[in-house]
Amino acid sequence: MIAQGSKVQVVDHPLAQHLLTRLRAQETAPHQFRRYALALSDFLVYEAARQMHVRETGIQTPVAPTKGVVLSDYVVLAPVLRAGLIMAESAQKLMPAARIYHIGLKRDEETLEAKCYYDKLPTSLPTDCRVFVLDPMLATGGSAVSAIDLFVKLQVKTIQLVSFVAAPEGIKRVHDKHPNVHITTGSVDTKLNELGYIVPGLGDAGDRIFGT
Numbered sequence: 001m002i003a004q005g006s007k008v009q010v011v012d013h014p015l016a017q018h019l020l021t022r023l024r025a026q027e028t029a030p031h032q033f034r035r036y037a038l039a040l041s042d043f044l045v046y047e048a049a050r051q052m053h054v055r056e057t058g059i060q061t062p063v064a065p066t067k068g069v070v071l072s073d074y075v076v077l078a079p080v081l082r083a084g085l086i087m088a089e090s091a092q093k094l095m096p097a098a099r100i101y102h103i104g105l106k107r108d109e110e111t112l113e114a115k116c117y118y119d120k121l122p123t124s125l126p127t128d129c130r131v132f133v134l135d136p137m138l139a140t141g142g143s144a145v146s147a148i149d150l151f152v153k154l155q156v157k158t159i160q161l162v163s164f165v166a167a168p169e170g171i172k173r174v175h176d177k178h179p180n181v182h183i184t185t186g187s188v189d190t191k192l193n194e195l196g197y198i199v200p201g202l203g204d205a206g207d208r209i210f211g212t
């Protein structure tokens, strides 16, 4: 894993990078895209979860008593619709006790600003919970900042963002507003184009996952 500053980590494992390359390729069909996206999400969430807290516990194996650990964080998964759904599937498999709160955000294609059309957040959360905002694409950062804002309003302190691909512009926007948010990504790409797409990116993640 490459750390790009302490708050951005690029998962450079060959298996993850192979999957990301398959996702980028334009000939990858939606059914293959979903399969690769699920597998890549496993690696990214696994790395993001490295920061989780554990509690020591005593157990008895069939042979001897020993000490082990159990996860101790109250975990919240926040998939950003639509594309984040595929990451939630993988994250829930890795952390079955996690709560899932969906957030619906849509970028206005002209202004590129994100509009929230759905949020299923509760009125309060334990302030020491750990939130994973899941969105494959961090482009202008407008969607990520809007999603993070919702949890900051609930006074949550530990918020992580997991993406397949991040643009430098999006990373900057997130960290300008929320410097403590830790970002785990498959790649920091070159730039955004004039339409707000990540270059080289992988195109429209939602469209490619859902075949629309």
Ligand code: PRP
Residues within 6 Å of the ligand: 080, 081, 082, 083, 084, 105, 106, 107, 108, 112, 114, 135, 136, 137, 138, 139, 140, 141, 142, 143, 144, 170, 196, 205, 206, 207
């Ligand atoms: C895409 C993507 C992110 C957002 C990133 O979603 O899945 O949520 O754009 O762009 P930003 O960083 O510039 O905000 P989109 O708004 O296209 O919605 P969709 O998944 O429903 O198609």
Ligand code: URA
Residues within 6 Å of the ligand: 137, 139, 196, 197, 198, 199, 201, 202, 203, 204, 205, 206
């Ligand atoms: N949303 C996407 O799905 N892809 C991009 O490149 C930018 C925003």
